[in-house]
Amino acid sequence: MKAALARRIDGRFHYGWIVVGVIFLVLLASAGIRATPSVMMVPLEHDFGWSRATISLAISVNLALYGLTGPFAAAAMQRFGIRPTVMVALLLLASGTALSSLMTAPWQMVLIWGVMVGGGTGVAAVTLAATVSNRWFHTHRGLAMGILTASSATGQMVFLPIMAAITENYGWRPVVLIVAAVAAIVLPLVAILVPERPGSVGLRPVGAPEDAPDVQLAHGNPLTAALSALRMAAGKRDFWLLFFSFFICGASTNGYIGTHFIAMCGDYGISEVKGAGILAAMGILDLIGTTASGWLSDRYNSRVLLFWYYGLRGLSLIYLPYAFGFDFFGIPLFALFYGLDWIATVPPTVRLTTDVFGKTMAPIVFGWIVAGHQLGAATAALVAGSLRATLGNYTMASMLSGGVCIIGAFMVLRIAPHAPKRPVGAKA
Structure with missing residues (x-):
């Protein structure tokens, strides 16, 4: 079926973009669960x-x-293939989230969630995402x-307001059953529409030359491959x-804002639904920002891009405790910049990882x-x-998060410049 579909669309667009579409849905479902x-x-x-x-x-x-x-996971995808690895993960997510509707003790939440x-x-x-983009794209890889x-932000945009409204009216248990169903629905799409590599449907990666070798599954133990990649990478500054x-990126996004922002809004009298709506709005903005960042990383110095991304994020987090004090411009201004x-840091980081470690090793190294x-x-x-439990507010956490982002902005400038081959017409 995949080969027939690839032949049908040949000449209009590359099958790699269908793979991107399906994996986008997988990552979107995963983002909603997270x-x-x-x-x-x-x-x-x-x-x-x-x-x-x-909690x-x-x-x-x-x-x-x-x-x-x-x-x-990246090593398993190279050894066993993208499709079976992702299908096992989706099955685990669907069953785990469904089981959580029965939990009654903290240890059960730790085990399941x-x-x-x-x-x-x-x-x-x-x-x-890195494995798919490296395997299916020679040009337009950053895009x-x-x-x-950006699917991570879109997942929040799609799921958070709905989940918050359901939780407010019906409790949290229906929410976990809904996200379990979403994971189960995406699973057959992966089985039906995602080939292992371009050669499986008679194609080369997008923009690859005629003599480009096809990607083959690796041999050996994925555990050994992952640890070997770490040993090799650990020797490089x-x-x-x-x-x-x-x-620093994770600390200032998933860990802080992604986890605590809705609860933080509650401290200022903003309901869960409104707090989720603000996160959803930031998700829409990030869909734009991260897609644009991928386009920029194909054309401009990724170190400089990261300097600006981390610096602006740090300033927005330092501003956050004061944003709740402004009636109109406070939170909207934070939501815009943040x-x-x-x-947006992900595409330049993947680009730099590929430049330093090469296309073959980059997905596993990027995994680390x-x-x-x-x-x-x-x-x-x-x-x-x-800090919230001790101090009664999130002000210190915001200041610390913003401060380490400023440190990160200067840290990335110390990454050695590399001169990878870029697509024709791209700017240095």
């Missing part, structure tokens, strides 16, 4: 009397496993990566600069860099929850 705990935080607090620090622990485990699964969902979303994550990365800058910048992102997210989720 966003669910932020909507559940206050209802769980009310239903079971769990503190935000307790943040489960979210922290989720975020950490989301990152640590990435390099092994921390371990099962964390591991599943770690496969359906930016490492998947494809930008579109796939650029890896650690990318790793710790992405640690939303456009939310995960994503592990840094999620360790940062896990740290911020736990620290922000603890």
Whole structure:
């Protein structure tokens, strides 16, 4: 079926864009599942009397496993293929989220939302986007990566307001059943429409020359491949600069704003539905910002792009505690700057990883860099929850998050410049 569809559309557009569309839906569903705990935080607090620090622990485990699964998932995709690896992850997500409707104790939330969902979303994550963009695209790779990365923001845009409204009217249990159903619906699309590589449907990657070799599945143990990639990468200073800058990225996005923003709005008298609506608006802006960032990373110096992204994000987070004090321009101004910048860092980071480590090793190495992102997210989720429980507000957490972003802005400028081959007509 995939080969027949590829022949039918040949000459109009490349089948790689259909693969991007399906993987976009996979990442969108995964993003909706990852966003669910932020909507559940206050209802769980009310239903079971769990503190935000307790709930943040489960979210922290989720975020950490989301990152640590990435390099092994990338190696599994190279060894077993994209389709079977992603289908297993979707099955895990659907079953795990459905089971969570029965939980009654904190350890169950840690097991289900921390371990099962964390591991599943770690496969359906930016490492998947990097693998697909590197495998299916020779040119327009940054644009494809930008579109796939933007699915995370789109997932929030689509799911958060709906989940918040359902939670407010019917409780949190129907929400987890809905996101379980979404994961189950996407699974057959992957089975039917996603080939393993361009050669499977008689094509070359987008923009690849006639003599470009086809991508083949790797041999050997994925665990060994992932650890070997880490040993190789760990000897390069650029890896650690990318790793710790992405640690800061995760701390200032998924870990802090993604986890605590709706609860923070509640501290200022803003309802969960309105707080989710603000996050959704930032999701729309990030869909624009991250797609544009992918286009820019095909053309301009990725180090300079990252400097501006981290710097502007840091300033917006330092401004955040004051934003609630302005009736009209406060939160909208924060949402504008932060939303456009939310995960715009991903395409330039993937570009730099590919430039440093090469197209073959880049997805696995990027998986380890994503592990840094999620360790940062896990740290911020736990620290922000603890600071809120201790101080009664999120002001200190906002200041710390903004400050480390400023540090990250200068850190990325120390990554050694590389001169990869760029598409014809692209600017240096």
